């Protein structure tokens with residue numbers, strides 16, 4: 851099921867935003883003309899990743915608490931102390947709206 855989370859025009863390149871989708875904290879990011887969605891709570895402890903710094907060229911986010919770095923495309927951990935990858939979610943753009951699919955209904 852697709853959920854509208856932002857308008858394309860409202861997200862700047864390199865910007866991350868927190869949205870609550872079906873009870874899940876999701877971070878939505880823009881890297882150039884691409885959009886990505888990952889779980890917004892760091893897998894190391896409890897920090898909101900959208901408050902960290904985004905590298906819009908490499909498409910990564912650095913956790914604001916202890917500095918773990920994650921790949922926004924795959925959710926992979928690029929640097930410690932986090933060890934577990936982030937959940938990622940499908941994203942699409944329809945009529946200027948960014949939509950996220952949690953995959954809860956296949």
Ligand code: FES
Pocket residue numbers: 892893894895896897913914915916917918930931932
């Ligand atoms: S809470 Fe994110 S690296 Fe520790």
